[in-house]
Amino acid sequence: MNILLVDDEQLQLIRLENELKKALEKPATIFPFSKSKEALLKANEIKIDIAFLDIEMPGMNGIILAKELKKINPLTNIIFVTAYNNYALDAYKLHASGYLTKPVNFIDIKEELHSLRYETALKKENKLQIKCFGNFEIFHNGEVVKFFYKKSKELFAYLVDREGSEVNINELNAILWEEDHKSYLRNLIADIQKTMKSINCSDVFIKKRNGCYIDINKVDCDAYEYKRNNPDAIRLYRGEYMAQYSWAIFNN
Secondary structure (H helix, E strand, C coil), X not given: CEXXXXXXXXXXXXXXXXXXXXXXXXXXXXXXXXXHHHHHHHHHHECCCEEEEECCCCCCCHHHHHHHHHHHCCCCEEEEEECCCCCHHHHHHCCCCEEEECCCCHHHHHHHHCCCCCCCCCCCCCCXXXXXXXXXXXXXXXXXXXXXXXXXXXXXXXXXHCCCCCEEHHHHHHHHCCCCCHHHHHHHHHHHHHHHHHCCCCCCEEXXXXXXXXXXXXXXXXXHHHHCCCHHHHHHCCXXXXXXXXXXXXXX
């Protein structure tokens, strides 16, 4: 579990981190920042499960930062931390998970951690984690998996959507482009193979002579868990499925 802390006041940031450590009941990696822009860069590198955000900050305040974090991962739990109580409506509009007033203490933090809006324990660290709800993303040990080609990610997403069925080259070509790009498609397949090998997940992506598929037993996927009636996954679904791809339709 990755937790982001953002407060431009250094003493408040230190206090928040210390109280959070007292409140935690399971392992977590904490990333404290005094500048919103630096925190946003980190959120682009790794999956953030929970973000404790001060609201009153110069430049990018906590409300704006929360909106940007939600663009990266709609399932990030946002907990606002503020010395003021007049931001409750803004927090509600952003579907914030919690709202703390300063000075924070570990008892209040623990209560917020027990009532998170989005479940953080669904993923298992020993498998590739796939998020289909909201925008499609792939994570390995909490970090975003990045391919060399942008289209490689879409190809992988389509295979996830097909739930382990082998997809032939012609179908993949038709989904990704309106014209023939089979030579480029071979580059995408090679890119996926190389990327999976680099994170020791070579057995996830299976290439056959005229097609490919993913081994669904080697991944943790919110959409798959939803169809297994996992209550944690059911709570995660907010009506969006692989939102960046026009072909994606969730048949629940």
